[in-house]
Amino acid sequence: MPRSRVTVIGAGNVGATTAQRIAEAGLADVILVDIVEGLPQGKGLDLAEAAPVVDHDARITGTNDYADTAGSDIIVVTSGLARQPGMSRDDLLTKNAGIVRSVVEQAAKHSPDAILIVVTNPLDAMCHVALEASGFPRERVLGMAGVLDSARFRTFIAEELGVSVADTHAFVLGGHGDTMVPLSRYSTVAGVPITELLPADRVRALEERTANGGAEVVALLKTGSAFYAPSAGVFEMVEAILLDRKRVLPCAVLLKGEFGTSDLFVGVPVVLGAGGMERVFEIELTSDEQAAFDRSAGVVKDLVEVLGR
Numbered sequence: 257m258p259r260s261r262v263t264v265i266g267a268g269n270v271g272a273t274t275a276q277r278i279a280e281a282g283l284a285d286v287i288l289v290d291i292v293e294g295l296p297q298g299k300g301l302d303l304a305e306a307a308p309v310v311d312h313d314a315r316i317t318g319t320n321d322y323a324d325t326a327g328s329d330i331i332v333v334t335s336g337l338a339r340q341p342g343m344s345r346d347d348l349l350t351k352n353a354g355i356v357r358s359v360v361e362q363a364a365k366h367s368p369d370a371i372l373i374v375v376t377n378p379l380d381a382m383c384h385v386a387l388e389a390s391g392f393p394r395e396r397v398l399g400m401a402g403v404l405d406s407a408r409f410r411t412f413i414a415e416e417l418g419v420s421v422a423d424t425h426a427f428v429l430g431g432h433g434d435t436m437v438p439l440s441r442y443s444t445v446a447g448v449p450i451t452e453l454l455p456a457d458r459v460r461a462l463e464e465r466t467a468n469g470g471a472e473v474v475a476l477l478k479t480g481s482a483f484y485a486p487s488a489g490v491f492e493m494v495e496a497i498l499l500d501r502k503r504v505l506p507c508a509v510l511l512k513g514e515f516g517t518s519d520l521f522v523g524v525p526v527v528l529g530a531g532g533m534e535r536v537f538e539i540e541l542t543s544d545e546q547a548a549f550d551r552s553a554g555v556v557k558d559l560v561e562v563l564g565r
């Protein structure tokens with residue numbers, strides 16, 4: 257049986273690290289694509305030359321030609337620009353929408369049965385662009401953000417309580433941004449909600465640190481943004497799909513009435529397997545949680561409306 261094929265578009269920090277994680281786990285052959293000539297080929301060759309030492313047989317191909325991506329099982333979209341000084345949020349939105357639209361159109365044409373995982377920011381709005389550009393059903397268009405946000409929350413919980421990250425579980429809902437909704441009563445250590453283990457002010461502090469997790473890394477790096485944890489988030493989703501694990505992971509998906517929201521991509525827990533998003537894992541929210549979720553969904557709606565103008 258041939259190995260699965262994963263195309264990663266954008267050979268920058270997130271894309272190249274994602275390619276490395278997938279290949280080095282032997283999970284799939286990886287096709288790394290970028291608009292810059294030589295960049296995906298160079299990084300692809302470098303990654304391939306690590307294979308004898310790391311000991312895996314996955315093939316890594318770098319290319320600027322979408323024909324080389326044909327027949328991919330999964331397409332990961334990380335191509336985009338970072339916000340430059342003087343560039344407004346809306347400028348970035350429009351520029352990245354153009355990039356995501358063009359790469360998804362080309363990649364979807366060569367891999368019509370693939371599952372798309374969008375990473376480019378602003379995440380939820382870029383998922384709308386990818387859905388439209390691909391013409392794929394909602395089950396096959398997913399955004400990666402919740403896995404990263406909940407990994408950050410788990411890291412902070414483990415650090416605060418002096419326990420292994422393995423025994424933590426975290427639940428984060430909503431759009432990817434500072435209005436995300438970390439759900440502490442469903443965030444646990446060995447099954448015990450953190451609201452029973454920590455005073456309310458500490459819980460709030462961990463929630464706030466999670467919501468600002470991306471900005472905290474950017475402030476330290478000065479140039480560029482996080483990529484080790486984001487690529488680990490993509491890897492977890494790719495693995496859940498290729499191994500049909502039915503993992504329950506928070507992903508951005510197009511809601512159709514779930515959580516009281518329709519026709520918007522927002523982060524919610526879903527069952528991820530060979531079919532992509534196999535079902536939304538709906539839970540009851542308190543009125544405060546629902547209000548926070550609605551606020552977060554409202555921010556996504558505003559961005560999508562800017563795109564439509």
Ligand SMILES: NC(=O)c1ccc[n+]([C@@H]2O[C@H](COP(=O)([O-])OP(=O)(O)OC[C@H]3O[C@@H](n4cnc5c(N)ncnc54)[C@H](O)[C@@H]3O)[C@@H](O)[C@H]2O)c1
Nearest residue numbers: 266267268269270290291334335336375376377400401486
């Ligand atoms: N969803 C999340 O949780 C999350 C986390 C981290 C980063 N991100 C986002 O992921 C994106 C990538 O981040 P990064 O750190 O890897 O950036 P990066 O600048 O290192 O890489 C982006 C790559 O995209 C390429 N690119 C640009 N236009 C292209 C096109 N038309 N076709 C093909 N390739 C093209 C660039 O040449 C570059 O190599 C950004 O939008 C970032 O905000 C999202």
